[in-house]
Amino acid sequence: MRGLLIGRFQPFHLGHLAVVREIRSSRPDAPLLVGIGSAEESFTWQNPFTAGERFEMIQRALAEAKVGGVEVVPIADIQRHALWVRYLEGLLPPFDRVYTNNPLTRLLFERAGYTVELPKLVDRRRYEGVRIRERIAAGRGWAELLPPAVARYLGSVDASSRLRILRAGGARPTRGRAR
Amino acid sequence: MRGLLIGRFQPFHLGHLAVVREIRSSRPDAPLLVGIGSAEESFTWQNPFTAGERFEMIQRALAEAKVGGVEVVPIADIQRHALWVRYLEGLLPPFDRVYTNNPLTRLLFERAGYTVELPKLVDRRRYEGVRIRERIAAGRGWAELLPPAVARYLGSVDASSRLRILRAGGARPTRGRAR
Amino acid sequence: MRGLLIGRFQPFHLGHLAVVREIRSSRPDAPLLVGIGSAEESFTWQNPFTAGERFEMIQRALAEAKVGGVEVVPIADIQRHALWVRYLEGLLPPFDRVYTNNPLTRLLFERAGYTVELPKLVDRRRYEGVRIRERIAAGRGWAELLPPAVARYLGSVDASSRLRILRAGGARPTRGRAR
Amino acid sequence: MRGLLIGRFQPFHLGHLAVVREIRSSRPDAPLLVGIGSAEESFTWQNPFTAGERFEMIQRALAEAKVGGVEVVPIADIQRHALWVRYLEGLLPPFDRVYTNNPLTRLLFERAGYTVELPKLVDRRRYEGVRIRERIAAGRGWAELLPPAVARYLGSVDASSRLRILRAGGARPTRGRAR
């Protein structure tokens, strides 16, 4: 049966790719659902890229790395944690194993009876979304932290300008610094 | 680039399969996004099956029919039609062609500049979701309207009982006939 | 442990009272949660009375009938049936038995492993919410279908005028007949 | 102080214009707020035009008819009738008189202590939104029911095609007839 890996992938970096690759090779027969969390958010510092852009990053990276057997699904947040696992069960095809290092995600799935596995993180200090966003905004040494296809894609959507604006600016169009 | 086909697939029947097959063979190089509409609804007469169940039906049917190059994505409704195309653009990876016979869907996408194609419908009178649901609820001659894998799957989740209840019952748990 | 009875109680009538009384006397040691469904709705033909008004009706009727051991809780609808039981589990203190004649409610609770009991309905043709609302709107012979305390209460909030307007008028303030 | 007139104005027709004109001339010193109800809806048969399109119709019609002293405000529905008047009080500058022929609107405002006046309707049978929409969809004799500026505007946005599609089609992009 399928496994499930949920992340926000802002952006999808080499740490994510290593986790997907490891899961896929440890269980070649079980397809992997990759859920794009906070899918409804974009153009914020925490979630600069739309779900569609993140979808595209993931697919390009997996194609480049020749990793198959992955299904990508955008997942909008619901704000009620007590319902979250049930919500995912209704949205996704059956899965029986969840990969996460997030303690809350782990708690919620274990309470619902799922097996939770903790994927080994590769050099967590380097491969962390917020640090990579900082680097992209600052324009220093970020490309080598991403799969080449993702780095090219971020260049094509001018991610640097966007991140610079989002880091400097306000949390909402109507709540900026310069107002 | 990708094409997009949106439906509710309640359930996924042979008419749907024929459309997917035709689109895929007419453009073998362009992957097809299959969006499961009204993904947030289930256990109603209009939408008896969860998005996850519909996802499973589609994947089983495509595997059985050996149709590849399809990506399945659940899509929750937003209630604001004027925003719908933009909403899909934010949720999905880039697509440039939309397949639909729904006049409103066509209107909304054409206003946004998309190419809309009308898939040929195979014997529309037979292959219509609501009629098939009627047949499943009544327990008469429905299996032959579905891909075998879907028919078996519906059997395994006892679709007949569920549809019988939903047809008879109310639209909400708190608004039934028998209260 | 507690039992749970959910209804919309528009209005709370003698049929409801009989059900509550029967449940309470069959299990004198188990408190009964009475959930007021569709609590967010009011001033519509389907749901003319606010949750607060229904709360008041129920408490007055139970006090008058000297029925104790009942806890009343307003319950707003969520629109996702697949999450409904889990939603109630998060909202209410533990319960282990559900009383309902609504087939969908029964289906959802049985799938979640609950014991569902079907309360005996007393003269269903007389004691049905919509028929009683019709009678109140028409001003003919409704008081005898309600607990006396409820009949007095409905008089005090001028339920007849309200129901007459709601039956004649539109479903929303901005969607009436006379516009 | 201001008066308030709420409608959906689908479309803004000569009956609406007569009402606005009469209110303005009866109280030349009191500005009139014209609230566009169901502002969040569009591209449905009940609400084919966006709030912005309706805003534009109203302003063009009033400019053409040289009616001043009107402020137009889009008003999204909230679904809770018991909160509706309070919601409007928070959204709009102070008003003390409400013009409506909708019995529910009248009930809700009178319960909140407002003076409600019933504008005289001019030939209600002719000037009713749904009938005018029918005529536009059918392409027969609708222009004379609208202020000339509105008729021209509707021509420029090709209202006939849109209404023909919405009348024939489904209530949602994912719930059409032809699916």
Place this chain on the structure above:
Amino acid sequence: MRGLLIGRFQPFHLGHLAVVREIRSSRPDAPLLVGIGSAEESFTWQNPFTAGERFEMIQRALAEAKVGGVEVVPIADIQRHALWVRYLEGLLPPFDRVYTNNPLTRLLFERAGYTVELPKLVDRRRYEGVRIRERIAAGRGWAELLPPAVARYLGSVDASSRLRILRAGGARPTRGRAR
């Protein structure tokens, strides 16, 4: 008539119990509504326990302390403060006195014409939700701050582990530290 006391009760501690007891004994004839605020939230650091768990805590504590005349009601937040009092009026049976030390709650109710009373707080430094949650997470000396029945209940749901995870972890399943 009833009084109203609203809190989040994360968890229900001896300070809360003292307030309830004082209110009940000062007005033995007026039932007290205890509203569980932020009822839709759980499994966050601010709101670790579901409304149902908090409901259970309150009832066990009141039974143990032999305090009667209390009705417990979960209350989901609405995000619009200007509507909050009206929202409560629609949800709850009539009340005419509000007990609160929250300045905003007081402001909103006084603007709506209610009598607001400030319950005397017992040793506020000890009995504050967030400090008690800190102690539970750290596993040091928390049981004596709670009614014995609540302390036992929290032990039975393993509150310590949950709070330790929530304090360490992220605000959402998809926004944790370890991702």
Place this chain on the structure above:
Amino acid sequence: MRGLLIGRFQPFHLGHLAVVREIRSSRPDAPLLVGIGSAEESFTWQNPFTAGERFEMIQRALAEAKVGGVEVVPIADIQRHALWVRYLEGLLPPFDRVYTNNPLTRLLFERAGYTVELPKLVDRRRYEGVRIRERIAAGRGWAELLPPAVARYLGSVDASSRLRILRAGGARPTRGRAR
């Protein structure tokens, strides 16, 4: 065609008035839409005044300053930035120029093809909403930062008390300091 200026106007101060005046005099023939952002919020420190109160401030200030050609529209937030421009296009009559100094607003509108102009800010350090709110709460020297009509209006609604409470208090009625 119209221009669009969006702000939260908490409160509407002399810096805002200068911007409106400059826009109006630079393009006397183009009406200006003034959108009140975060219209659904009030009674928070960030957004103390209701949309209706802000509407009233703006109209009084413009009448006093004899600035015409301005249409005021409350605009509720949607939380999805990627849809924001489209949302405004559906809500407002046509506009073709946007005035903003908010970098995110600018980014979103430029991506959608609009001309964005940066209004010159008058002494930004003095005329900033949050600083003015601080001064009002502290009761020191705020009146001279506002149009006289706004200063009088804020006096009439006792803005000082409200702001003092909101600065001290919690973000929600159920999440205050004193609980």
